[in-house]
Amino acid sequence: MNTGQKNSPEQYISDTVDLSVDLGGLRLKNPVTAASGTFGYGREYEPFADISRLGAVIVKGTTLKPTPGNPAPRIYETASGMLNSIGLENPGIEVFLDIHLPYLLERGVQVIANIAGNTFEDNETLGAMIRRQSGVAAIELNISCPNVEKGGMHFGTDPDMVFQVVNAVKKVTDLPVIPKLSPNVSDITIIAQAAQAGGADALSMINTLMGMAIDVKKRKPVLGNIFGGLSGPAIKPVALRMIYQVHKEIDIPILGGGGIMNVTDVLEFIMAGSSAVSIGTANFVQPGISVQLINELADYMVANNVAKISDLVGAAVYK
Amino acid sequence: MSVSQMQGMVIENVQKNSGWYEMEISIPSFAPCARPGQFVHIKTGAGSDPLLRRPFSICDFDKDAGRLFLMYKLVGSGTKWLSSVASGSYIDIVGPLGKGFTCPDPGARVILVGGGIGIAPLLYLARRLTERNCRLRIFYGVEEYHQLSALNKFERLGVNIDVATHDGSAGFKGLVTDLFEQKIVSEKADVIYTCGPEIMMAKVAAVAAQYQIPGELSLEEYMACGVGACLGCARKLKAEDDNFVKICKDGPVFSFSQMKFDLN
Structure with missing residues (x-):
């Protein structure tokens, strides 16, 4: 008889190193999350990974009413990156709460809802609909989508608006509120400070960088929506720089991401000041990457005598 | 349907008189239930450029031998990389993906x-x-x-x-x-x-x-995830439709009655 108990990867990890992090009152068992819009509602990735092992799944951005999204083509590959102009296509908050959320909760997934109201009032309404009672762990407030005419980035580039919308959502929900910041500003620290003053529990950064591509044969823009958001390894240096800058100026934790493809990238984001990381475009390339990175992060910690991953947060930041 | 990510070994990868390439891949773990019309999503290149996987129709599949067969033509950087893969090399394949052709009655x-x-x-x-x-x-x-x-x-x-x-x-x-x-x-x-x-x-x-x-x-369209998560390969089958289908998950096969072509 085999007397040796076989441990699950999770047990193995928790016995040897501490991967858990605090994200503004939200406890994550490890710092790896799946970024909103790149992971659907989780189920699409179940054939490739045990999604319940993730620190959290940040689901597709939710509007109040169903949103059809932008005209095709919506995506285009660029050098080490991709442009997207999905336009927040989603079935609306009710379908999310009634169908997708229970599915994820039944599987033991920690869910962060991403809300993306078209108006100030929509964000308030959405915030009020998503409370602790619903089973959601936190709200990521999308004030940075570059692909919608109303709301989106419009909120995220004006410090007064950022303060007000964060403050309004904070008042109506009992969950941690994590605004997702737009990189399409000249000084991101001003926006970050406004979000913090508005009561943000943590900051998510960065959303995509606005860009475009031209079809030279047709002599017109490639994307149906003309502009799109650039993601992938191409934006990683920009994301790191912004997280580094913001970490120096604010006191709340950062959920960092932008082109993370491997464990070295994860470590760079943590050392630049991210308490947790979000994996986005990499999910499209390696559908099991997010869970794989948890294991690789644990391996790194064991090999480098890092007992707690939280000890590395901001390790490279000269304050 | 059991979709998974696998390594397949390239048996043969040759350019034919047509200018198109034919590739035979040994891939014993590929889902035996793969249907005609479904596709595979292949990582073309080891680095980040090209970044995204490329979709290829299943051209033929021998489930007993575990052999997958593809036909492709050079279109861009992804297929260019694929054309350079030597026999004996492994490539990273996700599949089978999408909805295939429906099966007609026997004898149809x-x-x-x-x-x-x-x-x-x-x-x-x-x-x-x-x-x-x-x-x-x-x-x-x-x-x-x-x-x-x-x-x-x-x-x-x-x-x-x-x-x-x-x-x-x-x-x-x-x-x-x-x-x-x-x-x-x-x-x-x-x-x-x-x-x-x-x-x-x-x-x-x-x-x-x-x-x-x-x-x-x-149908075909630029794709990112291939599994219905990113909503990138969207298109309206009829101009008057409210909703966009996703080529990767709702298709790539659609019925004639779902479509109204706008060929401008």
Whole structure:
């Protein structure tokens, strides 16, 4: 008889190193999350990974009413990156709460809802609909989508608006509120400070960088929506720089991401000041990457005598 | 359907007279239930450029031998990388993905219409249909006879193909849709399947509608995730539709009745 108990990867990890992090009152068992819009509602990735092992799944951005999204083509590959102009296509908050959320909760997934109201009032309404009672762990407030005419980035580039919308959502929900910041500003620290003053529990950064591509044969823009958001390894240096800058100026934790493809990238984001990381475009390339990175992060910690991953947060930041 | 991510070993990767490539891959763990019309998503290149996977129709699949067969043409950086892969190398494959062609009743009378590299998914479909004792009639259009290098694979199935070439270098001179339109009168088909340029599939669907024969076609679009998560490969099947379908998950196969072509 085999007397040796076989441990699950999770047990193995928790016995040897501490991967858990605090994200503004939200406890994550490890710092790896799946970024909103790149992971659907989780189920699409179940054939490739045990999604319940993730620190959290940040689901597709939710509007109040169903949103059809932008005209095709919506995506285009660029050098080490991709442009997207999905336009927040989603079935609306009710379908999310009634169908997708229970599915994820039944599987033991920690869910962060991403809300993306078209108006100030929509964000308030959405915030009020998503409370602790619903089973959601936190709200990521999308004030940075570059692909919608109303709301989106419009909120995220004006410090007064950022303060007000964060403050309004904070008042109506009992969950941690994590605004997702737009990189399409000249000084991101001003926006970050406004979000913090508005009561943000943590900051998510960065959303995509606005860009475009031209079809030279047709002599017109490639994307149906003309502009799109650039993601992938191409934006990683920009994301790191912004997280580094913001970490120096604010006191709340950062959920960092932008082109993370491997464990070295994860470590760079943590050392630049991210308490947790979000994996986005990499999910499209390696559908099991997010869970794989948890294991690789644990391996790194064991090999480098890092007992707690939280000890590395901001390790490279000269304050 | 059991989709997974696997390493497949390239057995052969050669450029044919057509200019197109044929690739045979040993992939024993590939889902035996893979259907004609489904696709695989392949990581082309080891680094981040090209970044995204590339979708390829399953051209043929031998589940007993665990062999996957692809046909592709050089389009951009992804297929350029793929064309350089040597025999014995491993490539990273996700699949089978998407919705394939629906299976007609055993013994059904079936017409297949392929154009150019769009013939690829029709080979595996023809194999499955002959296993179901369907009566097959295949129309295949290319620009000139060199592009007919896939023909012998159909002949090995024991099915007849009517060929059309633009330059008249083999078979009917002209468009395959004209050939199809001439022949359909006497065919009494139960169902039609087509894959090729959209302008060709639009014509096939229009002729099929005249004769009230149902059918299916296969679409393509830039894709990122391939699994229905990113919502990137969206398109409206009819201009008046409110919603966008996702080619990767709702398709790539759609019925003629779902579509209204806008070929401007």
